[in-house]
Amino acid sequence: MSYCSIRGAVTVEENSRESIFENTRILLKDIIKSNDLDLESIISIIFTATRDIDEAYPAVVAREMGIVHAGLVCMQEMYVKNSLEMCIRVLVNVETDKKQKDMKHTYLKGAVKLRPDLVRRDFVSVAIDGPAGSGKSTAAKEVAKTLGYIYVDTGAMYRAVAFYCIENGIDTGDDFAVENSLDKIDIKLKYENNEQKIYLNDTDVSSDIRTQTVAKGASNVAANEKVRKVLVNLQKKIAENNNIVMDGRDIGTCVLPNASVKIYMDADVCERAKRRCGELELKGIEFDFDKIKQEIAERDENDKNRKISPLRKADDAVFFDSTNKSIEEVKNEIVCIVKKAI
Numbered sequence: 001m002s003y004c005s006i007r008g009a010v011t012v013e014e015n016s017r018e019s020i021f022e023n024t025r026i027l028l029k030d031i032i033k034s035n036d037l038d039l040e041s042i043i044s045i046i047f048t049a050t051r052d053i054d055e056a057y058p059a060v061v062a063r064e065m066g067i068v069h070a071g072l073v074c075m076q077e078m079y080v081k082n083s084l085e086m087c088i089r090v091l092v093n094v095e096t097d098k099k100q101k102d103m104k105h106t107y108l109k110g111a112v113k114l115r116p117d118l119v120r121r122d123f124v125s126v127a128i129d130g131p132a133g134s135g136k137s138t139a140a141k142e143v144a145k146t147l148g149y150i151y152v153d154t155g156a157m158y159r160a161v162a163f164y165c166i167e168n169g170i171d172t173g174d175d176f177a178v179e180n181s182l183d184k185i186d187i188k189l190k191y192e193n194n195e196q197k198i199y200l201n202d203t204d205v206s207s208d209i210r211t212q213t214v215a216k217g218a219s220n221v222a223a224n225e226k227v228r229k230v231l232v233n234l235q236k237k238i239a240e241n242n243n244i245v246m247d248g249r250d251i252g253t254c255v256l257p258n259a260s261v262k263i264y265m266d267a268d269v270c271e272r273a274k275r276r277c278g279e280l281e282l283k284g285i286e287f288d289f290d291k292i293k294q295e296i297a298e299r300d301e302n303d304k305n306r307k308i309s310p311l312r313k314a315d316d317a318v319f320f321d322s323t324n325k326s327i328e329e330v331k332n333e334i335v336c337i338v339k340k341a342i
């Protein structure tokens with residue numbers, strides 16, 4: 001047995017308890033997973049944070065994750081002019097039979113700039129594509145939670161663009177008008193309490209984008225080449241420095257052509273309409289089953305037949321039929337596929 005140290009750092013989106021905890025959790029999970037650490041082998045963790053972070057102690061997360069025996073200490077990082085802001089670093093000290101040179105360090109988000117030499121290129125990406133209601137978002141969320149990866153819902157980004165247009169009286173089918181508004185649209189994904197939130201120009205629109213009107217508008221703006229270019233670039237960037245599960249329509253074919261695992265998920269259209277009606281019922285919203293089914297079929301048509309990046313299964317994707325399967329079954333099967341592949 002010897003003693004080794006593992007380095008890691010991550011930037012936080014904002015000085016809030018949620019953001020500090022969420023990012024520390026992602027960082028620690030990645031260090032534990034990539035070094036195959038037993039929690040008992042962790043002797044101590046030194047956390048440092050830049051002086052602009054003071055809403056919570058990151059060490060709280062280590063305790064929550066079950067690191068109960070290790071000594072933990074949080075300190076303020078020495079301030080150096082022009083240094084990276086909003087950054088949390090860790091030095092994880094472990095007892096192991098491996099050598100220091102074999103330790104894998106983790107630098108995530110803005111912190112990759114700190115040690116480009118230590119940035120790992122072996123991040124895992126799981127691409128899940130499929131039509132509306134196939135269950136891919138629920139599955140992707142659950143798989144990400146189980147594996148400790150970041151979940152990226154790309155549909156939410158197209159919905160946010162559509163929402164902006166609708167709110168500002170722009171016809172989502174008018175390519176020229178939509179393209180002209182792109183430079184007024186800033187989209188950010190944030191992670192709060194283990195959940196993805198989508199911010200449009202610094203406002204949380206996560207719930208506002210879940211209407212049928214926005215869904216229809218999203219299908220329109222998703223057919224626009226310039227919109228896709230902007231959003232695909234954003235999506236690729238997120239995948240560069242994180243283990244992720246990303247769902248959408250073109251993830252395996254266009255956004256992450258080299259994804260570690262690709263899944264194409266589908267389900268019978270009646271089953272998909274039933275799922276959608278179930279969601280509406282839960283929210284207390286009235287619905288007409290036939291109308292919902294028709295809307296889903298129309299959206300499929302739109303997504304599959306558009307000229308740019310139409311919805312289709314990548315040649316190397318695993319086809320997955322979620323009809324008659326529970327969320328738990330779908331999650332377990334996908335986690336198995338991912339574990340076999342990596």
Ligand code: DC
Nearest residue numbers: 154155156158218219222248249250
């Ligand atoms: O999955 P969703 O219903 O939230 O997606 C909204 C719309 O965005 C849908 O019509 C398909 C489109 N979309 C896309 O074209 N490419 C993606 N990667 C994700 C969604």
